[in-house]
Amino acid sequence: xxxxxxxxxxxxxxxxxxxxxxxxxxxxxxxxxxxxxxxxxxxxxxxxxxxxxxxxxxxxxxxxxxxxxxxxxxxxxxxxxxxxxxxxxxxxxxxxxxxxxxxxxxxxxxxxxxxxxxxxxxxxxxxxxxxxxxxxxxxxxxxxxxxxxxxxxxxxxxxxxxxxxxxxxxxxxxxxxxxxxxxxxxxxxxxxxxxxxxxxxxxxxxxxxxxxxxxxxxxxxxxxxxxxxxxxxxxxxxxxxxxxxxxxxxxxxxxxxxxxxxxxxxxxxxxxxxxxxxxxxxxxxxxxxxxxxxxxxxxxxxxxxxxxxxxxxxxxxxxxxxxxxxxxxxxxxxxxxxxxxxxxxxxxxxxxxxxxxxxxxxxxxxxxxxxxxxxxxxxxxxxxxxxxxxxxxxxxxxxx
Numbered sequence: 188x189x190x191x192x193x194x195x196x197x198x199x200x201x202x203x204x205x206x207x208x209x210x211x212x213x214x215x216x217x218x219x220x221x222x223x224x225x226x227x228x229x230x231x232x233x234x235x236x237x238x239x240x241x242x243x244x245x246x247x248x249x250x251x252x253x254x255x256x257x258x259x260x261x262x263x264x265x266x267x268x269x270x271x272x273x274x275x276x277x278x279x280x281x282x283x284x285x286x287x288x289x290x291x292x293x294x295x296x297x298x299x300x301x302x303x304x305x306x307x308x309x310x311x312x313x314x315x316x317x318x319x320x321x322x323x324x325x326x327x328x329x330x331x332x333x334x335x336x337x338x339x340x341x342x343x344x345x346x347x348x349x350x351x352x353x354x355x356x357x358x359x360x361x362x363x364x365x366x367x368x369x370x371x372x373x374x375x376x377x378x379x380x381x382x383x384x385x386x387x388x389x390x391x392x393x394x395x396x397x398x399x400x401x402x403x404x405x406x407x408x409x410x411x412x413x414x415x416x417x418x419x420x421x422x423x424x425x426x427x428x429x430x431x432x433x434x435x436x437x438x439x440x441x442x443x444x445x446x447x448x449x450x451x452x453x454x455x456x457x458x459x460x461x462x463x464x465x466x467x468x469x470x471x472x473x474x475x476x477x478x479x480x481x482x483x484x485x486x487x488x489x490x491x492x493x494x495x496x497x498x499x500x501x502x503x504x505x506x507x508x509x510x511x512x513x514x515x516x517x518x519x520x521x522x523x524x525x526x527x528x529x530x531x532x533x534x535x536x537x538x539x540x541x542x543x544x545x546x547x548x549x550x551x552x553x554x555x556x557x558x559x560x561x562x563x564x565x566x567x568x569x570x571x572x573x574x575x576x577x578x579x580x581x582x583x584x585x586x587x
Contacts, residue, residue, distance in 0.1 A: 191241060193213075194241050194245065195210045195240050195241040195244055196244075196302050197210045197219075197244055197246050197247065198247050198297070198298030198302060199249070199295060200295040201249060201250040201254050201255040201258065203225065205222050205224045206222075206223045206225060207222050207291035207292055207294070207295040208220070208233055208295055209295035210237050210244070212241075213303070215300055215303070217296060220292055220295065225257060225258070231261065234262070234267070245270070246267055246269035247298050247301070247308065248269050249272050249273070249294070249298055269310070270302060270308035270311065272298050272301050273515065277297055277301065280301050284296075284297060309483070310483075312480055318476060320450055324447045324450060325472050325473050328443050328444065328447065331440050331443065335433060339360050342369070342433070343359060345425050345429070346426050348418070348422060349374065349419045349422040350375060352408035352411045353373075353405060356408045357404070359433075364395040364397065366433055366434055367390060367430075368390065368395075368401055368405055369430035370430045372386070373427055375408070375411075375413070376415065378405050378408075378409040379409045379410070382406075383403065387399045448468040448469075450472070451471055451475065457471060459570050459576060459577075460474060463527070463567055463570065464530075464531040464538055464577070465527035465528060465530035465538065466567075470526060474523045478520060487564060487569065490567075491561050492513075493517050494517060494521045494524050495516030495517070496561040496564055499512075521560075525556060527560075528542075528557075528559040529556055531563070532556075532559070541558075542559050
């Protein structure tokens with residue numbers, strides 16, 4: 188019977204259908220290596236075998252998303268914690284071991300070995316119910332927005348092929364009335380036959396604001412083109428179908444955004460996050476999802492570093508002070524701070540003043556926005572730490 192160890196490291200190469208798990212001891216010898224189906228009974232069976240190898244098991248996984256959600260939840264339910272080993276790190280560490288083969292078993296072994304040698308990997312915490320709901324809702328909204336952009340681009344492309352003047356007349360990404368128009372009329376001849384009065388009435392009956400202005404613009408475009416292009420009828424049907432899909436998608440987006448807003452505002456710190464200029468419920472929800480537990484950040488610098496807002500030095504020899512943009516950071520968290528900073532400079536206030544100050548110092552727009560985002564990361568961290576709302580006036584500090 189094998190001797191029981193004091194500690195073993197278990198590396199998990201996660202996947203959708205199955206996970207490969209390998210356990211190594213303090214010398215790097217493989218004690219356990221098996222394929223585990225992504226099923227509750229199979230994972231529980233592995234959780235029953237590996238802890239028998241040692242007094243302590245340190246788990247490491249290379250995916251912290253949906254593929255490993257069941258695995259991480261079962262680990263947490265059994266009092267086990269896992270660290271996240273990035274795929275980039277696993278890929279680079281693979282070159283330090285013998286052989287060139289790429290297998291799940293080898294990847295799991297390398298993950299375990301990497302966790303054995305390094306102790307600075309972040310611990311994966313299973314999100315609370317509210318954070319899990321916001322993660323699903325915001326991801327679904329991002330998919331819907333991407334679908335909307337794709338359909339609008341397709342609509343403009345098809346419309347340009349048969350009626351370029353009408354395509355140039357409206358911004359279909361922000362003009363609901365133009366989309367309603369396209370559900371019924373897509374060709375110059377059809378718009379001219381309808382006429383201004385009847386077209387205005389048709390649009391007004393469908394709740395279009397400024398129906399007369401939309402009708403006049405469409406008629407002006409129709410008068411500039413008297414030629415019917417090849418494939419016009421088929422293109423008109425495609426344009427009408429795309430316009431209807433975009434309008435339906437807009438309704439779905441309204442419903443999902445309403446639910447995100449309601450869910451986010453049930454968060455205990457939602458009011459503090461929204462008090463910061465530029466942080467609405469959508470970006471606030473994404474911040475809660477991307478940042479996770481704020482107790483993991485020792486100070487504001489760690490939060491800014493996680494968002495990729497702190498430059499990293501790349502000095503060599505006599506070359507010093509060579510700062511570059513980091514490569515490893517949360518893209519989602521950086522997006523939240525960048526977009527909120529860009530929104531905050533629209534109105535007068537300290538954010539706009541700081542942005543203009545940086546522009547006056549010679550910074551380009553993107554550089555000034557990143558500098559503002561870094562400053563806002565410190566402000567938001569301090570607000571959440573102190574549990575107070577944002578105010579333009581600095582807080583009164585008590586004398587020591």
